[in-house]
Amino acid sequence: MAERTLMLDDVRISLGGTELLAVDLTVNAGEVVTIMGPSGSGKSTLLAWLTGNLPSAFAASGRALLGGTDISNLPPEQRRMGILFQDDLLFPHMSVGQNLSFGLRGPDRKSRIADALASVGLEGFEGRDPATLSGGQRSRVALMRMLLSEPKALLLDEPFAKLDAELRGQVRDLVFKHAKNQGLPVLMVTHDVADAEAAGGRVITLRS
Numbered sequence: 001m002a003e004r005t006l007m008l009d010d011v012r013i014s015l016g017g018t019e020l021l022a023v024d025l026t027v028n029a030g031e032v033v034t035i036m037g038p039s040g041s042g043k044s045t046l047l048a049w050l051t052g053n054l055p056s057a058f059a060a061s062g063r064a065l066l067g068g069t070d071i072s073n074l075p076p077e078q079r080r081m082g083i084l085f086q087d088d089l090l091f092p093h094m095s096v097g098q099n100l101s102f103g104l105r106g107p108d109r110k111s112r113i114a115d116a117l118a119s120v121g122l123e124g125f126e127g128r129d130p131a132t133l134s135g136g137q138r139s140r141v142a143l144m145r146m147l148l149s150e151p152k153a154l155l156l157d158e159p160f161a162k163l164d165a166e167l168r169g170q171v172r173d174l175v176f177k178h179a180k181n182q183g184l185p186v187l188m189v190t191h192d193v194a195d196a197e198a199a200g201g202r203v204i205t206l207r208s
Ligand SMILES: Nc1ncnc2c1ncn2[C@@H]1O[C@H](COP(=O)(O)OP(=O)(O)OP(=O)(O)O)[C@@H](O)[C@H]1O
Pocket: 015, 020, 037, 038, 039, 040, 041, 042, 043, 044, 045, 046, 055, 057
């Protein structure tokens, strides 16, 4: 599955002329690599660079290769990255079902959405207004929206922080299983050692 690896080739990001981070890393298909490190060490900045949304205050060099293709200069929407942040927002004027069908095609769309909701304990939530959901419920909808969009790699930034302990384990397993089944490379930023252990892969620690 070499075509599904995510390679960070000599990536260097600096801020105000000072190097913030330097990373050389290959994430294999189905592998979860955890990024840890103190606050301010550049974890979120690295993910922002990968998505094509690096703030202009930073300067970056190096390449990101997804399945062997250099994506470093592609616009964000062409990178096919599944992105999940702790404070992920759902579209407020759409129902849960409409949020999930965003970018989804095909005649089996409805049943895929129903299955996705059921898999995170939200069976029948299609018609709900996101404003009426709890933080944990919203974060599960955002997660399923990401997975349904058929990304080629996953970038997760504290993705399970809003979930209580029991749900956290379940949702985490679901994401990692999905990544394994689909052969997706995953980069996960977390402060939580249990998240890193559950991922079971390599841990990269950025220094402050
Ligand atoms: N838009 C921006 N403009 C200028 N500096 C920024 C910007 N965003 C972040 N920074 C700075 O860049 C550095 C890295 O921030 P980043 O958010 O990547 O750290 P982090 O490791 O994700 O931290 P945390 O664990 O607290 O989320 C910090 O010193 C931060 O103050």
